[in-house]
Amino acid sequence: MEIKKFQLTNTGRFSxxxxxxxxxxxxxxxxxxxxxxxxxxxxxxxxxxxxxxxxLVARLRTEKGNGNTxxxxxxxxxxxxxxxxxxxxxxxxxxxNSDVGSANPVFHWSIAKTRKGRKSVKTSVLTGASELxxxxxxxxxxxxxxxxxxxxxxxxxxxxxxxxxKIKDRHSFLQLDGYDNSLNQGVDFRRFFEWFRERxxxxxxxxxxxxxxxxxxxxxxxxxxxxxxxxxxKASSRDRQLTAVRTAISHFMPGFSSLRVRRKPxxxxxxxxxxxxxxxxxxxxxxxxLMALVGDIARRLAMMNPALENPLHGDGVVLIDEVDLHLHxxxxxxxxxxxxxxFPNCQFVLTTHSPLVISDNKxxxxxxLDDGELTVAEDLYGADANSVLLSVMDTDIRNAEIxxxxxxxxxxIQDAELELASTLLSELTKELPESHIELTKARLLxxxxxxxxxxx
Ligand SMILES: Nc1ncnc2c1ncn2[C@@H]1O[C@H](COP(=O)(O)OP(=O)(O)O)[C@@H](O)[C@H]1O
Ligand SMILES: [Mg+2]
Numbered sequence: 001m002e003i004k005k006f007q008l009t010n011t012g013r014f015s016x017x018x019x020x021x022x023x024x025x026x027x028x029x030x031x032x033x034x035x036x037x038x039x040x041x042x043x044x045x046x047x048x049x050x051x052x053x054x055x056l057v058a059r060l061r062t063e064k065g066n067g068n069t070x071x072x073x074x075x076x077x078x079x080x081x082x083x084x085x086x087x088x089x090x091x092x093x094x095x096x097n098s099d100v101g102s103a104n105p106v107f108h109w110s111i112a113k114t115r116k117g118r119k120s121v122k123t124s125v126l127t128g129a130s131e132l133x134x135x136x137x138x139x140x141x142x143x144x145x146x147x148x149x150x151x152x153x154x155x156x157x158x159x160x161x162x163x164x165x166k167i168k169d170r171h172s173f174l175q176l177d178g179y180d181n182s183l184n185q186g187v188d189f190r191r192f193f194e195w196f197r198e199r200x201x202x203x204x205x206x207x208x209x210x211x212x213x214x215x216x217x218x219x220x221x222x223x224x225x226x227x228x229x230x231x232x233x234k235a236s237s238r239d240r241q242l243t244a245v246r247t248a249i250s251h252f253m254p255g256f257s258s259l260r261v262r263r264k265p266x267x268x269x270x271x272x273x274x275x276x277x278x279x280x281x282x283x284x285x286x287x288x289x290l291m292a293l294v295g296d297i298a299r300r301l302a303m304m305n306p307a308l309e310n311p312l313h314g315d316g317v318v319l320i321d322e323v324d325l326h327l328h329x330x331x332x333x334x335x336x337x338x339x340x341x342x343f344p345n346c347q348f349v350l351t352t353h354s355p356l357v358i359s360d361n362k363x364x365x366x367x368x369l370d371d372g373e374l375t376v377a378e379d380l381y382g383a384d385a386n387s388v389l390l391s392v393m394d395t396d397i398r399n400a401e402i403x404x405x406x407x408x409x410x411x412x413i414q415d416a417e418l419e420l421a422s423t424l425l426s427e428l429t430k431e432l433p434e435s436h437i438e439l440t441k442a443r444l445l446x447x448x449x450x451x452x453x454x455x456x
Pocket of ligand 2: 042043044321
C-alpha cells in the first residue's frame with residue numbers, strides 16, 4: 001500500500017492544498033519530509049492523513065467500521081465545510097480479484113465535515129476505503145497469516161510512559177491488535193512491555209532465557225562443540241517477532257543489544273549498552289523515546305506480518321510529527337537512512353524542525369511549508385541545504401538572543417576583533433548543538449582570520 005497524494009479543502013489553515021508523497025518519479029525514496037515554521041501547518045497535514053487513514057483501519061477491522069471524523073475546529077475559520085481526499089495504490093498483485101483489473105489498482109476516498117447549522121454541500125465517499133479493506137479481509141479469510149499493512153501515526157504528544165512494574169492481566173495479542181491505538185496515541189510503552197513479556201515467556205518456554213544463557217556461556221570456551229550446538233539451538237528457538245524488534249532497535253541505536261524482560265529484583269526491562277546491562281528506565285529521554293518509537297513500529301510490523309521471514313520488511317504507512325523530538329543531533333542525522341534501511345517497505349511521512357534530519361539525504365522528498373504555501377525543496381541538497389532551511393525556519397525557531405549573538409560573532413570576525421569573536425564563539429558553542437551549521441561556518445571563518453592575522 002502506498003499513498004500517492006492527498007488533498008485538503010478548508011482544513012486547518014489551508015483553503016486548498018494538494019500534496020504528492022514520495023516515491024515520485026524524481027524522488028525515489030519512501031520518505032516525505034515537511035519542514036517549516038511553527039504554525040506553518042505541518043501537524044495539520046499529518047493529522048488529516050491520520051484521520052483519513054483511520055477509515056481504512058476501521059474497515060479492516062470490521063466491514064462497516066467508522067473512522068474518525070474531522071473535528072469541527074479543524075474546519076477553516078470562515079468556511080462552511082472541510083474535506084480530506086486521499087489516493088492510494090495497492091502494490092500487491094491481486095490478480096484473484098479480477099474486478100479491479102490488473103496490478104496496482106488505485107483507491108480513492110474522501111471524508112467531509114459540514115459546520116453545525118450549515119447546509120451540507122459535500123458528503124463523504126468511502127467506497128475506496130471499503131474496497132481496499134475488503135481485499136485485506138478477503139486475504140485474511142483465505143489465510144490467517146496474510147500480511148496486513150501497518151498504519152501508524154506518532155503525534156507530538158507521544159509520551160514515553162514509565163515502564164509499569166506490575167502487569168495486571170495477560171493479553172492475547174492477535175494480528176489485528178497491531179492497529180490498537182495506532183492512530184491516536186502513538187507510542188505506548190506499557191503495551192510494548194506487555195507484548196514483549198508475553199512473547200518472551202513463550203520464547204523461554206521452548207528455549208533458554210538470555211540471562212541463563214550468559215551464565216552457561218561462562219562454562220564453555222568458544223570452540224567447544226557442545227557450546228556451538230547450544231548456540232545454534234538457542235538461535236533457532238528465538239521468537240521471530242522479538243528478534244525483529246531487537247534488530248530494529250540495534251539498527252537505530254548502535255551499541256544497544258539484547259532487549260529483554262527481567263524478573264529480579266523486580267519486573268523490569270533491561271538492555272545492554274556497550275556491554276553494560278541497564279534498566280531501560282535508566283536510559284536518557286532521547287534514548288527512551290527513540291527506543292519506544294522504533295520498538296513500537298517494529299512490534300506492530302511483527303504482529304501484522306506473521307508469515308514474513310523478516311517482519312521488518314512488511315509494508316505500511318508511518319506518520320511521525322516532529323521526528324527529531326528529544327534526539328541528539330548525531331541521531332537526527334542518521335534517522336532517515338535508518339528508517340530506509342530498517343523498514344524498507346514502509347512509506348514515511350515526517351515533519352521536522354531540524355535541518356539535520358534531511359541534510360544527508362538526496363532521494364527524500366522535502367517540502368518547505370511557509371505560511372500555508374508548499375514548495376518542493378528541489379535543489380537544497382548539498383552544500384547549502386542547511387543554511388537555506390535555516391533561513392526558512394529561522395525567525396520563529398531560533399531564539400532572538402542566539403540570533404543576535406550569531407550576528408555579533410560574524411561581525412566580530414569580519415572586523416577582525418578576534419578576542420571578542422572567540423568569546424562569543426565559546427558562548428554559542430555551549431548553547432547550540434555541536435554540528436550547528438552556522439557555528440561550524442563561523443569557526444572556519446575565525447580560523448582563517450586568525451591565520452591571516454598571524455601572518456601579518
Ligand atoms: N480552523 C482553522 N482555521 C484557520 N486557521 C487555522 C485553523 N486551525 C488551525 N489554524 C492555523 O494553523 C496553524 C496550526 O498549524 P499546525 O499544523 O499546528 O502547524 P505546525 O505543526 O506547522 O506548527 C495555527 O497557527 C493556526 O493559525
Ligand atoms: Mg506541529
